[in-house]
Amino acid sequence: MSTIICWEEAGEIKCEREEDRRARELEERLKQHVETKLLELLSKLTQEYEIEVSLDPSTLKGVGRWRKKR
Numbered sequence: 001m002s003t004i005i006c007w008e009e010a011g012e013i014k015c016e017r018e019e020d021r022r023a024r025e026l027e028e029r030l031k032q033h034v035e036t037k038l039l040e041l042l043s044k045l046t047q048e049y050e051i052e053v054s055l056d057p058s059t060l061k062g063v064g065r066w067r068k069k070r
Helices: 018-048
Strands: 004-009 012-017 049-056 061-068
Touching: 004 018, 012 018, 018 049
Parallel strands: none
Antiparallel strands: 004 012, 049 061
16 A cells, blocks of 8 residues: 655645655655766866867767866
8 A cells, every 4th residue: 555645836736656756756866966976076077187179060069188187
């Protein structure tokens, strides 16, 4: 037997199974965690490397180059 939780959002009543709510919240926390870690890595990389990106506006394809900062 599963529990159903209901709440009001933007003037309408929404209901969701407890298991679905937990799964959704876990997925959101995981996404935030991964995004935070990626931003940390990007920050470290930009501190240690010079990064150059060239973009062709007609095809939206690009090339990236990097080298260690001296």
